[in-house]
Amino acid sequence: MNMPSNNQSSQPLQIGNVSVNSRVMLAPMAGVTDVVFRGLVRRWAPDSLICTEMISSNGLVYSKRFDAPILDKTITDQPIAYQLAAHREEVLLEAARTIIRDKNPDTIDLNMGCPVKKITGNFEGCALMKEPDLAYKLISSLVKALEQDGTPTPVTVKFRLGWDSQSMNYKEFALMCQDAGASMVTLHARTRAQGYKPGCLWDAFGELKQTVQIPVIANGDIYTQDDALHVINTYGVDGVMIGRGTLGQPWLIADIDRALKTGERTPDASVKKRLETAYEHARLLADYRGEVTGVKEMRRHLTDYVKGFQGASQYRGRLTAVNTLKDVQAILDEVLEAVEALPQPLLVAV
Numbered sequence: 001m002n003m004p005s006n007n008q009s010s011q012p013l014q015i016g017n018v019s020v021n022s023r024v025m026l027a028p029m030a031g032v033t034d035v036v037f038r039g040l041v042r043r044w045a046p047d048s049l050i051c052t053e054m055i056s057s058n059g060l061v062y063s064k065r066f067d068a069p070i071l072d073k074t075i076t077d078q079p080i081a082y083q084l085a086a087h088r089e090e091v092l093l094e095a096a097r098t099i100i101r102d103k104n105p106d107t108i109d110l111n112m113g114c115p116v117k118k119i120t121g122n123f124e125g126c127a128l129m130k131e132p133d134l135a136y137k138l139i140s141s142l143v144k145a146l147e148q149d150g151t152p153t154p155v156t157v158k159f160r161l162g163w164d165s166q167s168m169n170y171k172e173f174a175l176m177c178q179d180a181g182a183s184m185v186t187l188h189a190r191t192r193a194q195g196y197k198p199g200c201l202w203d204a205f206g207e208l209k210q211t212v213q214i215p216v217i218a219n220g221d222i223y224t225q226d227d228a229l230h231v232i233n234t235y236g237v238d239g240v241m242i243g244r245g246t247l248g249q250p251w252l253i254a255d256i257d258r259a260l261k262t263g264e265r266t267p268d269a270s271v272k273k274r275l276e277t278a279y280e281h282a283r284l285l286a287d288y289r290g291e292v293t294g295v296k297e298m299r300r301h302l303t304d305y306v307k308g309f310q311g312a313s314q315y316r317g318r319l320t321a322v323n324t325l326k327d328v329q330a331i332l333d334e335v336l337e338a339v340e341a342l343p344q345p346l347l348v349a350v
């Protein structure tokens with residue numbers, strides 16, 4: 001296996017012409033990694049590449065809503081990857097050019113792994129793993145067009161093991177991405193058919209690393225600092241991308257980054273820190289979206305923050321029904337009081 005030393009883990013990651021000072025990235029998550037959530041992640045992790053939610057190229061080009069909230073970005077939101085889904089070359093080019101013009105992204109990521117029927121039914125996401133020629137055309141024409149425009153933003157591709165267990169073409173697909181001019185690939189080590197079921201094939205990371213020369217990022221079921229170190233040291237990948245592990249703990253990217261750079265482990269956050277961050281997240285989302293929409297959108301996050309410690313489950317139902325910031329504060333205060341009254345607050349696996 002090609003093993004990086006700790007020293008390499010603290011070196012910048014080169015993605016085409018962009019250098020990123022961290023090997024830990026925030027995964028794109030629709031409905032989660034909006035500008036507010038990214039702002040929280042960024043507060044702890046100044047160096048990491050963070051990704052937007054998936055943006056539909058069709059949606060962007062045909063609606064002409066260039067001010068849609070999904071496109072929003074703040075000044076601290078850099079380095080940032082904007083993720084696009086597409087299946088038509090000219091639409092992808094227009095969407096990417098619009099984003100580059102308006103948002104100055106560090107990289108453009110192409111979604112070729114989404115398993116959701118609405119997306120694959122439109123020949124986007126993981127459906128492109130069944131159409132490698134079309135995928136090649138999309139990647140190569142985008143890379144060439146951006147070079148010709150004089151805005152050679154690196155194009156990266158995120159995909160899965162394959163459509164199903166009978167058609168695991170991740171190695172050929174990665175080679176195709178490289179030939180098409182992609183600057184990095186990220187593998188979510190499940191098939192489309194697996195959805196999010198347990199059972200990531202981490203060994204595939206090592207195989208991919210042996211297959212292509214461009215950076216390989218490992219994704220899927222990496223939840224802890226030890227998981228990340230294990231994946232990097234065992235498979236020699238160039239970095240890790242974390243999705244669900246960050247839910248309710250937006251500092252996780254930074255904790256993993258520190259562990260990779262220094263070998264030091266950061267202890268689990270206290271319940272108090274989790275609850276205080278939960279309230280702040282709610283307040284920021286309410287500021288951004290207005291209280292009615294913001295608090296509704298916050299419900300799913302609240303159950304992530306109030307998870308993994310004794311007595312948490314009894315509050316989660318109530319948190320999914322909150323309507324105002326006052327409701328949020330009242331329930332979180334109650335949770336904290338109950339936890340602090342315990343002889344020794346127990347943290348259990350999240």
Ligand SMILES: Cc1cc2nc3c(=O)[nH]c(=O)nc-3n(C[C@H](O)[C@H](O)[C@H](O)COP(=O)(O)O)c2cc1C
Pocket residue numbers: 027028029030031032053054083111113114158188219220221222241242243244245
């Ligand atoms: C709520 C949710 C939304 C997601 N949205 C996207 C998306 O927009 N684009 C994408 O490429 N992957 C998306 N994913 C997949 C994640 O980026 C990631 O590949 C997957 O969750 C595995 O990583 P994890 O085990 O660290 O969560 C989503 C996952 C979740 C849970």
